[in-house]
Amino acid sequence: MSYVVGVDIGATYTRVVLADRDATIIDREKFTTPRESPSAPAAAIINAIREMLKRNGIRESSLKGVGIGSIGPLDMRRGIIVRAANLPLENVPIVEPIKQALGAPAYLVNDCVAAVIGERFFGAGRGHDDLVYITISTGIGGGIYVNGHLLLGKDGNAHEIGHMVVDSEGKLVCGCGKRGHWEAYSSGSGIPKLAKLIAERRPELFQMSALALKGLSGVTSKDVYDAAKRNDPFAIAVVEEAQRYNAMGVANVINVYDPSLITIGGSVALNNVDLVIRPLERLVPEYAVNRMPEIRATQLGDDIGLYGAIALALGLEKLP
Numbered sequence: 147m148s149y150v151v152g153v154d155i156g157a158t159y160t161r162v163v164l165a166d167r168d169a170t171i172i173d174r175e176k177f178t179t180p181r182e183s184p185s186a187p188a189a190a191i192i193n194a195i196r197e198m199l200k201r202n203g204i205r206e207s208s209l210k211g212v213g214i215g216s217i218g219p220l221d222m223r224r225g226i227i228v229r230a231a232n233l234p235l236e237n238v239p240i241v242e243p244i245k246q247a248l249g250a251p252a253y254l255v256n257d258c259v260a261a262v263i264g265e266r267f268f269g270a271g272r273g274h275d276d277l278v279y280i281t282i283s284t285g286i287g288g289g290i291y292v293n294g295h296l297l298l299g300k301d302g303n304a305h306e307i308g309h310m311v312v313d314s315e316g317k318l319v320c321g322c323g324k325r326g327h328w329e330a331y332s333s334g335s336g337i338p339k340l341a342k343l344i345a346e347r348r349p350e351l352f353q354m355s356a357l358a359l360k361g362l363s364g365v366t367s368k369d370v371y372d373a374a375k376r377n378d379p380f381a382i383a384v385v386e387e388a389q390r391y392n393a394m395g396v397a398n399v400i401n402v403y404d405p406s407l408i409t410i411g412g413s414v415a416l417n418n419v420d421l422v423i424r425p426l427e428r429l430v431p432e433y434a435v436n437r438m439p440e441i442r443a444t445q446l447g448d449d450i451g452l453y454g455a456i457a458l459a460l461g462l463e464k465l466p
């Protein structure tokens with residue numbers, strides 16, 4: 147028997163899974179992404195893989211490949227994470243140390259690219275050559291297939307859709323430091339900023355809100371969506387404005403890439419499907435010129451990127 151490993155490197159956690167040739171996940175590990183030195187993340191991944199192989203009675207020679215989806219930006223050709231938002235490390239080598247330690251090929255892509263690969267081979271994307279995956283989580287990102295080709299870009303970073311400008315007035319500042327980016331308005335980190343903006347614009351509405359008790363500085367994206375579900379008028383105003391920005395971002399993607407299917411994941415979207423994903427069908431046509439694609443929540447949940455990593459390790463998708 148031969149086996150593969152899928153890895154998901156996040157700013158907070160790294161997850162490692164062992165899968166068989168049919169992409170069935172047979173074991174999992176999860177640990178805090180090490181941040182003490184640039185060599186620490188790969189060393190921790192190698193350890194986790196070795197332990198998993200050992201406890202499942204699998205020889206290292208049976209390992210046929212390791213696929214990795216990671217926070218970026220990356221230098222795909224060198225197999226490194228150049229630097230990562232929320233991780234105090236630069237030039238983190240991933241591919242070479244794993245290859246050398248385990249004697250198996252290793253493939254590194256951006257986490258949203260891994261996700262769209264997962265969707266194409268194991269999710270709703272089967273049978274779609276023109277497919278977009280969008281995550282609405284702490285940030286906003288995307289992975290894209292056009293005519294069956296995976297889009298990567300010169301360094302593997304061709305998918306920073308969260309940094310598309312959706313507000314020419316630039317009312318909010320993005321985590322990247324620039325103004326008017328989609329992610330600044332309706333991601334998990336953007337919603338609190340949008341709430342502040344709307345509270346300034348409509349103080350009377352905010353004063354009546356359950357969120358006023360908490361004070362604006364402590365309000366999270368989850369607080370806003372939970373309050374909207376309880377029909378809090380201020381929270382609904384924030385959520386409706388976020389829906390506008392999401393519709394603009396999704397319409398931009400449709401106008402540029404013309405997909406037949408868009409799947410959406412990420413905690414903000416998947417925990418609030420009725421408030422984040424459903425309204426897109428109604429709002430996106432106001433901004434899109436291309437024929438509307440199907441838009442739906444991913445069914446692969448949190449594991450979507452791991453499935454993409456497994457597909458890479460199995461050689462189902464080949465990198466240039």
Ligand SMILES: [Zn+2]
Pocket residue numbers: 308309320321322323324327329
């Ligand atoms: Zn930005």
